Amino acid sequence: MDKRAIASTVADICVNCFPVAELIQFAAQFAVSLIAIFAVAWLVGKLQLGAAPTIEGADHASEIAKGISHGFAARDVVVSGCGQAALLRDAEGRMMVIRRHGSKFVGRELSDGSGVRLDRVCLEITPDTAFGTVRLEIGKQAQHWAASFRHLPDAEAPHA
Amino acid sequence: MPDFNPVDYAVPGFVLLILIEVIWSWRKRPEAYEARDTLTSLAFGLGSTVAGIAFGGIVLAISLWLYDYRLLTIGWAWWAWVVCFVLDDFGYYWFHRTAHRVRWFWAAHVNHHSSQHYNLSTALRQTWTGFFAMSFIFSLPLILLGFHPVMIAICSGFNLIYQFWIHTEAIGRMPRWFEAVMNTPSHHRVHHATNPRYLDRNYAGVFITWDKMFGTFEPERDDETIQYGIVRQLGTFNILYSVFHEWIGIARDLRDAPWRHKPSYLWRVPGWTHDGSRKTSDMIRENWRASQLEGEPPQNNDLKRIAEHHGSI
Numbered sequence: 001m002d003k004r005a006i007a008s009t010v011a012d013i014c015v016n017c018f019p020v021a022e023l024i025q026f027a028a029q030f031a032v033s034l035i036a037i038f039a040v041a042w043l044v045g046k047l048q049l050g051a052a053p054t055i056e057g058a059d060h061a062s063e064i065a066k067g068i069s070h071g072f073a074a075r076d077v078v079v080s081g082c083g084q085a086a087l088l089r090d091a092e093g094r095m096m097v098i099r100r101h102g103s104k105f106v107g108r109e110l111s112d113g114s115g116v117r118l119d120r121v122c123l124e125i126t127p128d129t130a131f132g133t134v135r136l137e138i139g140k141q142a143q144h145w146a147a148s149f150r151h152l153p154d155a156e157a158p159h160a
Numbered sequence: 161m162p163d164f165n166p167v168d169y170a171v172p173g174f175v176l177l178i179l180i181e182v183i184w185s186w187r188k189r190p191e192a193y194e195a196r197d198t199l200t201s202l203a204f205g206l207g208s209t210v211a212g213i214a215f216g217g218i219v220l221a222i223s224l225w226l227y228d229y230r231l232l233t234i235g236w237a238w239w240a241w242v243v244c245f246v247l248d249d250f251g252y253y254w255f256h257r258t259a260h261r262v263r264w265f266w267a268a269h270v271n272h273h274s275s276q277h278y279n280l281s282t283a284l285r286q287t288w289t290g291f292f293a294m295s296f297i298f299s300l301p302l303i304l305l306g307f308h309p310v311m312i313a314i315c316s317g318f319n320l321i322y323q324f325w326i327h328t329e330a331i332g333r334m335p336r337w338f339e340a341v342m343n344t345p346s347h348h349r350v351h352h353a354t355n356p357r358y359l360d361r362n363y364a365g366v367f368i369t370w371d372k373m374f375g376t377f378e379p380e381r382d383d384e385t386i387q388y389g390i391v392r393q394l395g396t397f398n399i400l401y402s403v404f405h406e407w408i409g410i411a412r413d414l415r416d417a418p419w420r421h422k423p424s425y426l427w428r429v430p431g432w433t434h435d436g437s438r439k440t441s442d443m444i445r446e447n448w449r450a451s452q453l454e455g456e457p458p459q460n461n462d463l464k465r466i467a468e469h470h471g472s473i
Contacts, residue, residue: 026213033206040178040281041199047186050194050277067387070356070448099395103194104276106395130405131395 050103054083061086065096068107072096078145080136087123087136093151097125099134106131113149118142166317174324178280184330185279192329196397198281203399204271205284215291223299223309232306244307245315246367248299252319253370255298256363260441266430267406268293274402276389278352283327288403319365323348343368346380353386356448359441391431391444406430 044050055061058077065072065088074088074096085099098107108127110116115126123142126133138145185192234240259269271287290296302312326348334344343364351362361378364371371377380386394402401408413425413433421434431440439447 030206030210033209036175037199037202037206040175040182040202041195043179044182044193044198045195047182047190049182049185049190049192050197051190068393070444071451101276101393101395102197102397103191104389104393106276106393108395130398130401 052100052103053105054100055079055086055098055105056083061088061098064098064105065107068098068105069096069109072109078136078138078141080138082137085134085136087125087138087145089145089148093148095148095152097127097134097136110149110152112152113146116146116149118146166314166321170321170324174280174284177325181280181328181330189329192277192279193281194277197275197277198279200397200399200402201275201277201281201285204288204403205281205286207288207399207403208286208290211288211291219291219296220309220313222296223303223312226300226303227309230304230306234306234308236308236311240307241311241315244302244311245318247302247305247307248312248315249319249364249366250370251298251302252316252365253363253374255295256365257374257376258298259295260360260363261429262427263406263410263430263432264426265293265295267410268295270390270406270430271403273352273390274394276387276393278327278329278349278386278388280324280327282352282388283324289407322366327352339368341367341369347371347377349386349388350378350380352388354389354391355384355387356445357381357384358386359391359445391439391441 055064057079058074061077061079062074064086065074072088072094073090075091076089077086078088079086085097088096088098095110096107097110098105108131110125110127115128117124117126119142121137121139121142123136123138123145124133125136136142136145182193234244255265256269259265268287268289271289272282272285275282275285287293299309299312299316303309323343326343326345328345329349331345333339333346334342338344339346343362343366347362347364347368350358353359358378361376362368362371363376368377394405396402410425414422417425417434424432424434429440429442431438431443
C-alpha cells in the first residue's frame with residue numbers, strides 16, 4: 001500500500017470517527033451557551049438580586065436553625081459580630097453552626113469538636129471540607145462555647 | 161423515522177422566560193434569584209446537555225435493540241402519540257418516585273433539588289450522571305409494549321418542556337380545574353420543599369393525578385413558608401462537588417459500613433443508615449407529626465425510637 005493510500009485511509013477513519021464539521025458546530029453551540037450562561041448570571045448580579053442577608057439576633061438564628069433541622073429548638077445562641085454566622089445549642093446539648101450561603105443560610109449539626117479551633121476571641125468551625133470553615137468572632141464567649149464541645153457525644157476538645 | 165428533539169427548539173424560549181422572570185424578580189422579589197446559584201444551575205444544564213449528547217446514542221441503540229422484542233407494533237397514528245404521552249408520564253411518575261426513594265437513583269436526581277432557590281434556572285439544573293444511574297430503564301417497558309423509541313423520546317421531550325414553566329414562584333395558583341389535573345407551579349413548589357410536611361410528595365411530571373391516585377399528593381399551604389433545597393444543604397457553589405456529592409457519600413458509606421449492610425446504602429431510602437445516625441424523610445415527617453400533636457419539639461429519645469423502627473430492618 002503506498003503512502004497516499006495510507007494517508008487517504010487514515011483521513012477517512014478520522015473523518016468518520018471525528019466528523020469535523022459536526023464537532024465545530026457542537027463547539028460553537030457550546031461556546032454560545034457558555035456565553036449566554038455567564039450573561040444571565042451577570043445580569044442577575046448587575047440587578048443586585050439576592051442580596052446577602054445577615055442574622056439579626058438570637059431569635060432570627062433560632063428560626064433559621066429550625067428550618068435547617070426540624071426539631072432543633074435552640075436554648076443558647078451566639079451570633080458572630082458581622083451577622084454572617086451563628087452557633088446554637090439546644091437543651092440536650094446538641095450544637096449547630098449556621099452561616100450565610102449566597103442569599104440563604106446553611107447549617108450543620110456538630111457531633112464533635114474535631115473541626116473546631118479556638119483563637120482567643122474567635123471560634124473557627126469546619127464541620128466538613130465542602131461546607132468550609134466558619135469563623136465566629138464572639139469575643140469572650142468563645143472560650144465558654146469551646147468548652148461546650150466537650151459534652152458532645154463524640155467529643156474531642158477543640159484545639160487552640 | 162423522525163429526527164426531532166423538541167427540547168432543542170424550546171431552548172430559546174427557556175432563555176427568554178428566564179430573562180422575563182429575572183425582570184419580575186428585580187421588580188417584585190429580589191431574593192428569588194442569586195447570581196452564583198443561577199450560574200451553577202445553568203452550568204448544570206449545559207453539562208447535562210453534553211452528557212446527553214455523549215450517552216444518548218447508547219441509550220438509543222439499546223432502545224432500538226429492545227424494540228425488536230416488542231409485544232405489539234403500535235405504529236405512528238395520532239392516537240398512539242396521545243397514549244404514548246400519557247403512559248410516558250405515568251412511567252415518569254414512577255421513575256421520579258423511585259429517584260427519591262432509592263438512593264442509587266437519588267444520587268443522580270439530587271442535583272436537580274440542590275438549589276435553595278426556586279426559579280426557572282432551577283428547572284435547567286439537571287443531572288450529569290443520569291446515564292450512569294441507568295435512569296433510562298424506566299422507559300424500557302413502553303418500548304417492549306410496542307411504542308417506537310423515537311416516539312417515546314419525543315413525548316419525553318414535550319414532558320420535559322412542560323415541566324420547565326412550573327419551576328417558578330412568579331405564578332401562585334392556576335384555575336382550580338387546572339390545579340386538579342395538571343402539575344402546576346404550586347404543586348411543584350411542594351415537591352422541591354424540605355418542609356417536613358412536603359418531603360417526598362408530588363412526583364408528577366405533567367399530570368398530578370398520578371400523585372392523587374397513589375397517595376403522594378400534598379397541596380401547598382399559604383400559611384407555611386417553603387424552604388427549598390435538600391435536607392442536608394450543599395453549602396457550596398462548587399459545580400463538581402455539587403454534581404458528584406451524593407455519589408461520594410455512597411462511596412464513603414460503602415467503604416465504612418459493615419459488609420452485611422453495604423447493599424442497603426445503595427437501594428434503601430436516602431438518609432437510611434444501619435445505625436440510625438442520619439434521618440430519612442419518613443423519620444423527619446414522623447418527628448414533625450409527633451411534635452405537632454404534642455405541641456412542643458420532640459426529645460432526642462423520640463428520634464432514637466424512630467431510628468430504631470426505620471433503621472434496622
